[in-house]
Structure formats: C-alpha cells, structure tokens
Amino acid sequence: MNSLILSVGARFLTGLFLLFSLFVLLRGHNSPGGGFIGGLIGAAGFVLYSFAAGVEDAxxxxxxxxxxxxxxxxxxxxxxxxxxxxxxxxxxTGLWLILADLALSTVLVFDIGVYLAVFGAILTLVFALEETV
Amino acid sequence: MSWVLALPILIPFVTAVLAFLLRGSRMGDLASVAGAVVSLAAAVLLVAVVLDRGVVAGQVGGWQAPYGITLVADHLSAAMVLITAIIGLAVAVWSLAEIGPESSRLGYHALFQSLLGGVTGAFLTGDLFNLYVWFEVLLISSFGLLVIGGRKQAIDGAVKYVTLNLIATVLFLAGAGLLYGATGTLNMADLRGAVAASPDQGLMTLIAMMLMVAFGMKAAVFPLFFWLPASYHTPHYAVSAVFAGLLTKVGVYALMRVFTLIFVGDIGYTHEILLWVSLLTMLTGVLGAAAQSDFRKILSFHIISQIGYMVLGLALMTPLAVMGAVFYLLHHIIVKTNLFLIAGVSRRLTGSSDLYAIGGLYRSAPLLAALFIIPAFSLAGFPPLSGFWAKFVIVRASLDLGEWLVAGVALLVGLLTIFSMTKIWAEAFWKAHPEGRQPALADLPPSARWQMMVPIIALAVMTVAIGAFPSAFLDFATKGAEQLLDPAAYVAAVLGEARR
Amino acid sequence: METLVACLAGFLVSMAIWLMLSGNLMRFLFGLLLLSNGVNLAILAAGRLTPGAPPLLGTSGALPPDTMANALPQALLLTAIVIGFGLFAFALALTIRAYRSFGHLEVDRMRSAEPAEDS
Structure with a gap:
C-alpha cells in the first residue's frame, strides 16, 4: 500500500501497540484485560505494519x-x-509466589503463553492470507 | 485423581509441540511415535483406574463442579481413550512409511497429535461447552490434515467437509447457549437434574433436537452424511484411516452421552427419531457403497452404514442394545482403521485405488490378502470375528423388543456389506492385474514394509482376539451400558455424594 | 432488551440462511459469518443482559457491588468468537486455494472429488 501517512504512522503505532499489549497483558488478572486480548492488540500492531510495509518487511x-x-x-x-x-x-491450579508487593503466579505464566499463542496464530493466518491474495 | 484424567489429553499436545519444533527431521517423526507410546501408557493407566474404582472425576484448576471444568471417565470414556491411543500409535507408525518429508515439514505430525488430543479431550470432558471446544480443536486439526496433501481433489473434498462441519459447529454452539440460558449450567452431570426439573420440557426437546442434528452431522447419519464420501477418499491414506476410525465416532459418542445422560425426558420422541435415522443410515450407506468402484469410497460409505448400527443400539435404549452399541463402537474403530490402512498398502503396491484398474494381490501379496479378509469379514459380521458379536447383540436386542423390521434391516445390511467386501476381494485381490503386473510386498523398501505391515497385523490380531474371547469385552461393554443407562454413579462422581 | 436482541439474532440467522443457500462459496462463507454472529448474540441474550459492575474483586479483595454482570456467557462468547475467527480464517484461505485450482467458486461445479457418472 502506497500511503505516506500510513507507512510513517505505522512505524510509531506498531511500537505503541506492542507496549499497550504488554500493559493489557499484565493488568489482566484483577482488571479487564489478559493474555488473549493483549495478544490480539500486539498482533494488530504487526498486521498494521504489514499493511504499510508489506509482509516481507513485517x-x-x-x-x-x-x-x-x-x-x-x-x-x-x-x-x-x-x-x-x-x-x-x-x-x-494456580500457584502463587508473593514477594513483598509483587504477586507472581503460574496463572500469569499461562496468560503469557496465551498471549504468545494468540499473537503467533493471528500473524500466521494474516501473513498467509496477505501473501496468497 | 485429576492427573490420571488430564494426562491422556496433555501428552498428545506436548507431543504436538515437540513434533512441530522438530518438524521435517527424522526426530520429529519419531517424537510423534514416542508420544503415541506414552499416550498409550497413560490410557492403560486410566482404564486400570476405572476398572478398579468405577467412574472417576477430576476438576481442572481445583474449581469445584459444576462451576469449573470437569473431566470424567466411566467405562465407555476410558475404553474410547484407550482405543484412540491404540489407533494413534498404529497410524503414527504407519505414517512413517507414507508421509513424505514435504508433508512432514508442513507439520503433519503436530496436526496429527493435536487431532488425537482433541478426540481424547472430547471423550473425557464432563462439560458441554468444553465438549464444543474439543470438537473445534479436532476440527481445526482435521482441516489442516485434509489439505496437507495439497492435490486439487483434496481441496474439493475439503471445501465440502469444512463448510458442512462449520454449520454443525454453529448449531452445537446455539444448542449449548440456549441450554445454558434455560438451565443456568453446562456441566453435563448437573444438566441431568436441571433438564429434568425444567418447567419447559418442550424447549428441552427443541434443544435436544438441535444437538441431535449437530452431533448427527459429525457422526454422518442420514440425511447429514454427504460431506463424508465427498472428502474421506481425498487426503493421505494415514489421514483417512484416522478420520475413518475416530472422527465420526466422536459424534456417535456425543450422541450416546447426551441422549443417555441429559435428554431422557421424552424418549418416545427423540429416540423414535434416532431409530428411523439409524435404519435409513444403514440402508443408504450400504447401497451407496454398492454403487462405488473406488477402494476408499466403498469403505467411506460403509462407515456411514456402520454408524447406523451404533445409533440403532442407542435408539432402542435397552441394556442389551446399548451394550451392543458400545461394543460396536469399540470394535468398529479397530476394523475400519485397519481396512483403510490395507487400502493404503494396496494403493502403494498397485498404484491406483480404482478397483477396475488393479488386481492380482491374492497371488502376489497373499499376506495382505489374508489380512484383508479378517477386518472385511469382521465388518460384515462373520463368526468368530469381533463384528459377529457386535451385530449379534444388536439384532438380538431388537428381536427382544419384537422389532422385526429393525432386525430384518440390520441383517439385510449385513448381507449387502458382504456384497461390497466380496467386490473388493474379487477386483483387487482375486482377478489378475489388468496390465499383468505382479505387485508384491517385497517391492516395498524393507523399512516401509514393517512400518506398514506391523500396525495392520496388530489391529488384525486385536480383531481376532475380540472375536475369539468375546466374554471379557462383552462384560466390559455391559458394565459401560449399565453406567450409561443409570448414570447415578456418574453424577455422584462429578457432583459429590451430597447432590446425588 | 432481551427481546430486541433475540429479534436481531433471528434476523441475522434468516439473512445468513438466505446467503448460505447460494451456490457461490464466498456468499456461503458470508452467510456462515452472519450465522455465527447471530448465534453469539443469542447466547448473550440467553445469559440475560444485566447492567452491572464487572464480577471482579476490587483492591485488597473488596467485594464488587450486588448487581454484577453475568460473566459466563461473555466467557463462552469470547471462546466462541475466537474459535469462529480461526475457523473462518481457515475457510477463507481454503476458498482462495479453491479459486486458484478451479478458477471459479461455484460449488455445484466442483466435481473433481466426486466426478459425475457420465463424464
């Protein structure tokens, strides 16, 4: 796609999307958010980048x-x-490790796994579709 | 206790990850076989526990039923898990000979293992929505396996398979959602009480019919079977063998589970429909097969007609009939997978699956011919093979009820099955090869020879063993049928004694 | 409110069936997409549309207010949407492959797996 606005904007937006996706991932346990929606947001960033710069660059x-x-x-x-x-x-079953104010759990590890799985699956599908069209 | 139930599901997924990371290398192929061996061990452990303690249930994540996801194994579930593991191992070994490096690089073994994981999950879950999720897992894996050959024919078959299965999926989802809206629970043991206590029995029957159509489409019963003969003869032989053995049986299992555990309020209506559906399924399947001349197409149509027998056992709903259905289900998976594997060897030897273009296998590959006779006669119901006992029990159960028409149709379909099997025998094995070739097993490379023949021999031995010593297996099926028809133990295992 | 959503779901399903009766694979897929959206709406309505706080504990474990939204239908929906998305993406990719190999998307003319008797 040959749009100057998109290709310049995508460079900043992709980074922003990734950062925001991590924020959503980490706040997920006690507030709305989580690995799934985080993975989607992160993937959306790269999808945007692939629209702007092409799948190969992405x-x-x-x-x-x-x-x-x-x-x-x-x-x-x-x-x-x-x-x-x-x-x-x-x-x-969730296991918890409480370090002062920081609560770490296997639930979080599971969520990170979900994040990566969604991120990878969405990008696999979208890249494959973009390449075949 | 939960771990015994969770391991048979988890092992295939761990294997899938390993097989994917090692894909394309010999290690990846072997990881798949090794994973299948471990799965088999976990399944044997599960069966041992179930035999020892009766119905066992476990809660994922420590959340109590009916709020969390429950895993349950009664005799039927445990036996299905064991058979899945056996078929998984047999086909994983057989795949080594058929699946080339190209399909292997595309992730054949990972897809195959996640298919097995999905099937096992569907057999073990005690939650209706979770059953939906497992259906999807196995559906997505099967989509991948179906197109992995990449031939034009496979794409055509996949279009029909994918579209019709997606409709079934949406129907299942709608039924599950409405059931939740009406009863407020999705735990299958909890649903039994909730559905019986519902003030609106008409709505319950409506939902039951939605689920019947959805599962019926998966099980390929009349008139929802068109996707099966359109697609099962197109992919790799290993793929169609595992599809033929396991996929439709997941639909049958879901029908058996839901229509013995949850929807038993209006048996006169729901099971009467199942009865007619099963008779028409048997007849259309076997007549469809008679018109075909392709090895795999004939076998595909026979899957449909055999599904009819299992649904028939469920529809009659007597202890003997349900026992017959359980026994039929278990015996059929082994026999059908084996027939597809033999079709694969025959194709490899003769270069075609069109029965009119091949021949001479009896003279040049007598071992294969002997091994074909065992599952083929078992399918048709010859004594002393496993299929004889399966058919005998079902026909006996219908005679006990005075259903002469049903028994007549069941016997007639058995006869027509012999006709099809004789056709394959006469064309592929008996007559000489039209081009005068002598396709022998010795033509195969030595490694391919044992990879292909050992699973076939093992499955044939199982067929003979079930037929020769049926009492242990019939006792097991009787116990399974008792648990299905009186699910008090199932409900108690899931919800605890208090809510029995 | 539930009635309205239920009617909307019914409308979507009827549109979907109309589209799915077409012999064109692309239209069929659009119909399927509408159908799954209709079913998703129906599930949402079946779980009752209750306005209320999200059913999550507040800071230091404070209980949420009495009127909470029913979280389960939303969880079911989320799962169903994800799965539906994956299946639809696959179906779309398959459609492209089919178009490449057949040159058209008319399902009635796709006979390479089941050739007609006379051809």
Whole structure:
C-alpha cells in the first residue's frame, strides 16, 4: 500500500501497540484485560505494519517465524498447567509466589503463553492470507 | 485423581509441540511415535483406574463442579481413550512409511497429535461447552490434515467437509447457549437434574433436537452424511484411516452421552427419531457403497452404514442394545482403521485405488490378502470375528423388543456389506492385474514394509482376539451400558455424594 | 432488551440462511459469518443482559457491588468468537486455494472429488 501517512504512522503505532499489549497483558488478572486480548492488540500492531510495509518487511521485523511463536506459547501454557503437579494439586491450579508487593503466579505464566499463542496464530493466518491474495 | 484424567489429553499436545519444533527431521517423526507410546501408557493407566474404582472425576484448576471444568471417565470414556491411543500409535507408525518429508515439514505430525488430543479431550470432558471446544480443536486439526496433501481433489473434498462441519459447529454452539440460558449450567452431570426439573420440557426437546442434528452431522447419519464420501477418499491414506476410525465416532459418542445422560425426558420422541435415522443410515450407506468402484469410497460409505448400527443400539435404549452399541463402537474403530490402512498398502503396491484398474494381490501379496479378509469379514459380521458379536447383540436386542423390521434391516445390511467386501476381494485381490503386473510386498523398501505391515497385523490380531474371547469385552461393554443407562454413579462422581 | 436482541439474532440467522443457500462459496462463507454472529448474540441474550459492575474483586479483595454482570456467557462468547475467527480464517484461505485450482467458486461445479457418472 502506497500511503505516506500510513507507512510513517505505522512505524510509531506498531511500537505503541506492542507496549499497550504488554500493559493489557499484565493488568489482566484483577482488571479487564489478559493474555488473549493483549495478544490480539500486539498482533494488530504487526498486521498494521504489514499493511504499510508489506509482509516481507513485517516478517523481517518480527525476526521469528510466527508459527514458532504460537507453538512456544502453547508449550508455555501447557507447562504452566503441569507445574501444579509439583505441589500435588489438580492440573492448572494456580500457584502463587508473593514477594513483598509483587504477586507472581503460574496463572500469569499461562496468560503469557496465551498471549504468545494468540499473537503467533493471528500473524500466521494474516501473513498467509496477505501473501496468497 | 485429576492427573490420571488430564494426562491422556496433555501428552498428545506436548507431543504436538515437540513434533512441530522438530518438524521435517527424522526426530520429529519419531517424537510423534514416542508420544503415541506414552499416550498409550497413560490410557492403560486410566482404564486400570476405572476398572478398579468405577467412574472417576477430576476438576481442572481445583474449581469445584459444576462451576469449573470437569473431566470424567466411566467405562465407555476410558475404553474410547484407550482405543484412540491404540489407533494413534498404529497410524503414527504407519505414517512413517507414507508421509513424505514435504508433508512432514508442513507439520503433519503436530496436526496429527493435536487431532488425537482433541478426540481424547472430547471423550473425557464432563462439560458441554468444553465438549464444543474439543470438537473445534479436532476440527481445526482435521482441516489442516485434509489439505496437507495439497492435490486439487483434496481441496474439493475439503471445501465440502469444512463448510458442512462449520454449520454443525454453529448449531452445537446455539444448542449449548440456549441450554445454558434455560438451565443456568453446562456441566453435563448437573444438566441431568436441571433438564429434568425444567418447567419447559418442550424447549428441552427443541434443544435436544438441535444437538441431535449437530452431533448427527459429525457422526454422518442420514440425511447429514454427504460431506463424508465427498472428502474421506481425498487426503493421505494415514489421514483417512484416522478420520475413518475416530472422527465420526466422536459424534456417535456425543450422541450416546447426551441422549443417555441429559435428554431422557421424552424418549418416545427423540429416540423414535434416532431409530428411523439409524435404519435409513444403514440402508443408504450400504447401497451407496454398492454403487462405488473406488477402494476408499466403498469403505467411506460403509462407515456411514456402520454408524447406523451404533445409533440403532442407542435408539432402542435397552441394556442389551446399548451394550451392543458400545461394543460396536469399540470394535468398529479397530476394523475400519485397519481396512483403510490395507487400502493404503494396496494403493502403494498397485498404484491406483480404482478397483477396475488393479488386481492380482491374492497371488502376489497373499499376506495382505489374508489380512484383508479378517477386518472385511469382521465388518460384515462373520463368526468368530469381533463384528459377529457386535451385530449379534444388536439384532438380538431388537428381536427382544419384537422389532422385526429393525432386525430384518440390520441383517439385510449385513448381507449387502458382504456384497461390497466380496467386490473388493474379487477386483483387487482375486482377478489378475489388468496390465499383468505382479505387485508384491517385497517391492516395498524393507523399512516401509514393517512400518506398514506391523500396525495392520496388530489391529488384525486385536480383531481376532475380540472375536475369539468375546466374554471379557462383552462384560466390559455391559458394565459401560449399565453406567450409561443409570448414570447415578456418574453424577455422584462429578457432583459429590451430597447432590446425588 | 432481551427481546430486541433475540429479534436481531433471528434476523441475522434468516439473512445468513438466505446467503448460505447460494451456490457461490464466498456468499456461503458470508452467510456462515452472519450465522455465527447471530448465534453469539443469542447466547448473550440467553445469559440475560444485566447492567452491572464487572464480577471482579476490587483492591485488597473488596467485594464488587450486588448487581454484577453475568460473566459466563461473555466467557463462552469470547471462546466462541475466537474459535469462529480461526475457523473462518481457515475457510477463507481454503476458498482462495479453491479459486486458484478451479478458477471459479461455484460449488455445484466442483466435481473433481466426486466426478459425475457420465463424464
């Protein structure tokens, strides 16, 4: 697409989208947000970039094959579910590690997995569609 | 306890991740086989636990039923999980010989394992919406597997498969959503009480019919089966073998689960429809097969007619009939997968699947011919093979009810099945090859030979073993049918004794 | 409000069926998209449209106010939308492949898997 406004704007917007997607991911546990919607927002950033600069450039900017991102996301989500076996609890039970004010949990790890899985899957689909059209 | 239930689902997905990361290399192919072996071990463990303790249930994430996602295994579920693992291992080994590096690089093994994971999840879940999610997982994987060959024919088959299955999916979703709106729960054990207590039984029957159409489409019953013969003969043989064995059976399993556990309020209406559907399914399937001349197309139509027998057992709803349906389901998966694998070997040897263009296999590959006879006669219901007992029980159950027409149709369809099997036998095995070729098993490279023949021999041995020692399997199926018809133990395992 | 949404869902479904009866694969897909949206709306309506606070604990575990929105239908919907999106994207990609290999999208003329008897 040959639009100067889009191609200049996309460079800034993609970064902004990614930052905002991380914010949404991390606030997800106690407020509206989470890995799924975060992954969508992050993917939207790269989709915008691919519209402006072409799929090839977007793939290069991503550096990693989006399919691999998706599969690693799935792996992380499954592993976070398996972690509760070590504590002798049911699968996918949340485990919490409270460090002063910071609460870390396997739930967050699961959400990060979801984020990556959604991010990778959406980009795989959109890139493939853009390349075939 | 939850872990015994969760492992058979988790292992295929972990294997899928490994197979994807190692895709294209020999390690990736072997990871798939290794994962299938581990899955089989987990399934055996599950069956052992179920045999020991009866129905077992577990809650994912520690959220109590009916609020969280429940995993449940009774005799039927556990047996289905075990069969899925057996088929998974057999086809994973067989795939080594058929799936080339190109399909492997595209992620064949990862898709195959996630298909198995989806099927296992559907068998083990105790939550209607979760069942929907597993249906989707296996559907998406099956879409991928269907087009991975990439031939024009496969695209054509996939168009029909995808569109019709998507409609079924949306119907299932609508039914589940309305059921939630009407009862406020989606846990299947909880739904049993909630549906029975609902003041609006007409609405419940309406929802039951929506789910019947949705599952019926997945199970390929009359008149919703058109996607099956349009697509099952187009992909790789390994893919159509696992589809033939498992996919439609997930639909049958869902029908059996929902119409014994949840919707039993108006049996005179719902099960009467199932009865007519099953008779027409049996007849159209077997007549459709008689008109075909392609190895895989004949087998595809026979899937439809055999689905009729299972639905028939469910429709009659007596302990003996449901036992027959359970036994039929288990025996059929093994036999049908095996027939597709044999079709694959025959295609590999003769270079075609058109029955008029091949032949001579009896003379040149007698082992394959002998191995074909076992599942083919079992499918038609010859004693002493497994199919004889399956058909015998169902026909006996319909005679007990005085349903002469039903028993007559069941026997007639058995006869017509023999006709089709004889046709394959005469054309592919008995007559000489039209071009005078002598396709022998020795033509295959040694590694491909054992990769293809060992799974076929193993499945054939199972067919013979079930037929020769039916009492243990019939006892197991009887126990499964008892649990289906009186789900008190199922409900108690999920919701706890208090709410029984 | 529920009545209105239910009527809208019905309208979407009727439009969808009209589109899906077409022999053109693209129109069929649009129909399918409308159909799944109609069903999603129906699920939302079936879960009752209650205005209220999100059912989440406040800071330091404070309980939310009494009137909470029903979160489950929304969770179901979200799942259904995601799955629907994935399936639709696949169907779209398949349609492009089909158009490439057949040169048209008329389903009645796609006979390479099931050739007519006389041809």
């Amino acid at each position: 793939r290069r900017a991503l550096r990693v094959d989006p399919r691999a991102i998706g599969v690693w996301g799935m792996a992380i989500a499954v592993l976070s579910g398996l972690a509760s076996a070590l504590a002798g609890l049911d699968p996918f």
